[in-house]
Amino acid sequence: MAGVSEPGRREAYLTALRVGSGVAFFAAWQLTAMSHVFSDFLLPSVPVVFERLWHDLISGDLLYGILLTLIRTFIGFVLAAVGGVILGVSIARIPVVRWFFDPLVSVGLPMPKIAFLPIFMLWFGVFDTSKVLMVAFSSIFPVIVEAWAGTQNIDKYMTWSAMSLGVNRHRFLWEIALPAALPQVFTGLQVALPIALIVDIVCEMQMGGEGMGGSIMTDMRFADSPGVFAYIIAIAIVGMILVKAMEIIRRRLLVWHQETQTA
Amino acid sequence: MSGAAALESDTRRAAAPPLTQRLVGALWRALPVIVVCIAWQIAPTVGVINPDALPPLSAVVTAWWDLLMDGSLVSNGLTSLWEAVAGLGLSIIIGVGSGVLMAWYAPVEAIVSPLMKSLYPMPKSALIPVMILWFGLGPSSKIASIFAGCLLPVVLSSYNGARGVDQTLIWSALGLGASRRRVLWEVVIPAALPEIMAGIRNALAISFILMVAAEFLVGQHGIGYLISFLGDGGVYDAMFAGVLTVSAFGFFADRVYLLFMNRMLRWRE
Numbered sequence: 001m002a003g004v005s006e007p008g009r010r011e012a013y014l015t016a017l018r019v020g021s022g023v024a025f026f027a028a029w030q031l032t033a034m035s036h037v038f039s040d041f042l043l044p045s046v047p048v049v050f051e052r053l054w055h056d057l058i059s060g061d062l063l064y065g066i067l068l069t070l071i072r073t074f075i076g077f078v079l080a081a082v083g084g085v086i087l088g089v090s091i092a093r094i095p096v097v098r099w100f101f102d103p104l105v106s107v108g109l110p111m112p113k114i115a116f117l118p119i120f121m122l123w124f125g126v127f128d129t130s131k132v133l134m135v136a137f138s139s140i141f142p143v144i145v146e147a148w149a150g151t152q153n154i155d156k157y158m159t160w161s162a163m164s165l166g167v168n169r170h171r172f173l174w175e176i177a178l179p180a181a182l183p184q185v186f187t188g189l190q191v192a193l194p195i196a197l198i199v200d201i202v203c204e205m206q207m208g209g210e211g212m213g214g215s216i217m218t219d220m221r222f223a224d225s226p227g228v229f230a231y232i233i234a235i236a237i238v239g240m241i242l243v244k245a246m247e248i249i250r251r252r253l254l255v256w257h258q259e260t261q262t263a
Numbered sequence: 264m265s266g267a268a269a270l271e272s273d274t275r276r277a278a279a280p281p282l283t284q285r286l287v288g289a290l291w292r293a294l295p296v297i298v299v300c301i302a303w304q305i306a307p308t309v310g311v312i313n314p315d316a317l318p319p320l321s322a323v324v325t326a327w328w329d330l331l332m333d334g335s336l337v338s339n340g341l342t343s344l345w346e347a348v349a350g351l352g353l354s355i356i357i358g359v360g361s362g363v364l365m366a367w368y369a370p371v372e373a374i375v376s377p378l379m380k381s382l383y384p385m386p387k388s389a390l391i392p393v394m395i396l397w398f399g400l401g402p403s404s405k406i407a408s409i410f411a412g413c414l415l416p417v418v419l420s421s422y423n424g425a426r427g428v429d430q431t432l433i434w435s436a437l438g439l440g441a442s443r444r445r446v447l448w449e450v451v452i453p454a455a456l457p458e459i460m461a462g463i464r465n466a467l468a469i470s471f472i473l474m475v476a477a478e479f480l481v482g483q484h485g486i487g488y489l490i491s492f493l494g495d496g497g498v499y500d501a502m503f504a505g506v507l508t509v510s511a512f513g514f515f516a517d518r519v520y521l522l523f524m525n526r527m528l529r530w531r532e
Contacts, residue, residue, distance in 0.1 A: 014377070021378040042397055100295045107296065110517035112471035115487070115509040117479060118494035118502055123316055198386040202476045205388070206491075213388070217480070220392040228392050236385040243384035 044226045052230040061215070065231075066238060069200055069211040072128060076135025077196040081189055084140045088147025088185075089177065105144055113138040114199060117206060126207040131200060138199040139192035146188025150181030183257055190246050197239060212238070318500035327504035335489060336508065342484040343474055343509075346402050350409025351470045358414050358466075359459055362421025366455075367447060372422075379419055387412035387469060391477050402484060405477045412473045413466035420462020424455030457531065460524045467520055471513045486512075 026046050032038070033045040040048075056062035090097045091105070117134060124130035154177060162176045178185075204213025212235050219227030280288075300320055307314040318326075330336040365372045390411045391404075398404035428451050436446045452459075478487025490505035 017373060018377040018381065021374055021376075022381070024374060025378055100298075103292060103295050104299070107514060110468065110514050111510040112468070112475055112513040114472045114475050115490065115506045115513075117475075118490055119506060122494065122499065122502075194384060194386065198388045198472070201386050202388045202472075202479075205391070205476075206479050216389065216392050220395060223396070225396055228396060232389050232393060235389040236382065239384045239386045240381060 041223070041225050044229055048226050049229045049233065052226040053233060056227075056230060062234060065210060065212045065215045066234065068209075069197075069204065069213065070238070072131050072204075072211065073135060073193075073196045073200040076132045076200065077139060077193055079132070079136035080138075080140040080143055080192055080196065083136065084143025084188065084192070085147045085185060087140075088144040088188075089151050089173070089181070091144070091148045092151035093173075093177075101144075105141065105148075109141045109145060113141075114202060117203065121207060127209060131203040131207065131209070134203050135196045135200045139196040142191040142195070143185070143188040146184045146191075147181060150184030150188075151177050153184075154180045183254055186250050186253065190243075190250070193242055193246055194239065197242060201235065315499060318503055322500040323503045323507065326498075326500040327508065330489075330501055330504055336486075336505075339484060339486045339489040340508070340512075342402060343478065343486040346405040346485065347409060347470045347474050350406040350474075351413055351466060353406070353410045354413035354417050354466060354470075355463055358417030358462075359421045362418040362459075363425045363447070363452060363455065365418070365422045366425035367451065376422065379415060379422070383415050383419060387473060388476055391473070391480060394477075395481055400482045402482075405474060405482070405485070408477045409470045409473045412469050416465045416469065417459075417462050420465070421455060421459045424458030424462075425451050427458065428454040457528055460527065464517070464520055464524065467516060468513070471509070471516070475509060 029043075030046040033040075033043050053062070087097075087101065091101050092098070113134075116137065120130045120134045120137070124133055158176060158180060159172075162172055167176065200211070201213035201216075204211040205217045208214050208217075212231055216228055216231040216235070219225075219231065303317070304320040306312045307317050307319045314322075327336075361375075365375055391408045394404045394407040394411065398407050432450050432454060433446055436450045437443075441449070474485070475487040475490075478485035479491050482488055486505060486509050490502055490509070493499075493502040493505060
């Protein structure tokens with residue numbers, strides 16, 4: 001009986017800690033703001049920022065910005081996910097592809113892709129196309145690397161069993177290789193999604209075109225500091241939800257995998 | 264004497280494949296990069312691609328040389344380097360310190376760690392506008408952005424590393440009469456080092472992203488500013504030269520750090 005309630009109590013304790021630390025954070029912010037060590041411009045008080053957040057939420061501006069940012073991020077991310085998995089699996093399984101892409105990927109992975117932003121602006125303009133492609137270009141590398149490693153390191157007994165049971169190449173790919181690589185592919189996707197969001201926000205800051213990055217930059221240019229802080233909170237919440245959502249999807253998708261069953 | 268030397272050189276030759284073979288191997292590995300470079304040179308010159316959109320590689324190299332000679336690459340590069348070093352350095356000093364202490368003192372952990380974990384997924388680029396509000400358009404706002412963006416990854420990896428230290432190691436050291444301070448310095452920190460260094464590698468990549476992004480957005484110094492200035496002016500071969508320079512810097516910084524990391528962690532099996 002005690003064994004059943006133990007995890008529940010631990011969960012409740014952790015939730016309390018999380019809420020507590022959040023409250024402590026905002027309380028510290030508010031106390032600093034009220035002490036007037038910094039001007040209202042540098043550090044607006046918590047109620048002012050939340051009032052602004054509420055105002056933008058009611059007027060629909062906030063949701064519109066979030067939606068625009070999310071759509072761009074997702075399209076870029078999906079491009080990176082599909083392209084990265086195809087490329088990663090091909091690199092692992094086709095020697096010519098590996099020969100060609102191995103040096104390019106190892107040069108591209110640690111490179112600061114954001115530096116290519118002006119080139120994308122030159123090639124694709126300042127609208128959605130260049131933002132989406134920039135997001136895809138920046139977030140594809142971790143997906144490639146993880147899909148490659150995941151397909152390369154499939155348990156050889158599994159491969160041999162499938163082969164001796166007479167599985168053809170096509171079925172091997174879809175029923176053995178991809179499912180076996182899925183946990184690692186998902187790790188790559190979990191790295192790629194925050195990158196996609198960061199890069200999309202930078203693109204919006206640089207090229208305009210609204211979205212959360214565009215709005216926060218506009219507020220900054222108008223020296224509207226409550227607006228800047230309100231958008232930071234909104235961006236942080238969106239980032240948090242995306243990361244959490246990926247964790248939940250991972251657990252759903254990998255129900256059959258040991259990592260989910262032991263956890 | 265000479266026989267021994269000959270024998271030594273013989274064994275050495277046997278251990279490593281002959282130089283020509285290694286050279287051919289290296290060339291074969293680098294060939295795809297060379298192919299891309301050649302395609303980059305030929306496509307715009309033949310006219311497959313508009314040379315305004317993609318200046319041929321030779322023009323980019325010439326532009327790079329000119330930028331280097333007129334000093335703008337060096338002065339802007341040094342500004343960027345200073346921002347990255349200062350921001351990253353601060354985040355390492357403060358981040359490693361607070362991460363390890365968080366793991367060491369339970370009460371601190373209870374308050375700070377949930378907050379850290381919920382702030383961690385925040386898109387770091389969102390911090391740039393606030394830092395500009397606080398620190399203005401000069402290098403200090405970029406240093407602050409880099410510092411703020413790199414801090415959490417360093418703190419979190421140090422915290423996880425220090426918390427993951429094998430308890431028996433700590434108990435053994437304490438049992439042998441080491442003071443808590445010595446245990447911290449001689450057991451906890453070395454044992455946490457692999458994870459700390461991996462976190463710093465992450466932060467290194469983030470520092471480049473934030474540095475370039477912040478310089479694109481505001482200010483009149485730094486390699487990011489140089490790139491966007493050249494791009495706005497339509498000097499595309501020079502713009503490409505700037506982009507290549509930053510990319511090469513990011514790549515080599517990571518490689519050098521990786522070498523350093525492997526050297527520092529050589530004591531592991």
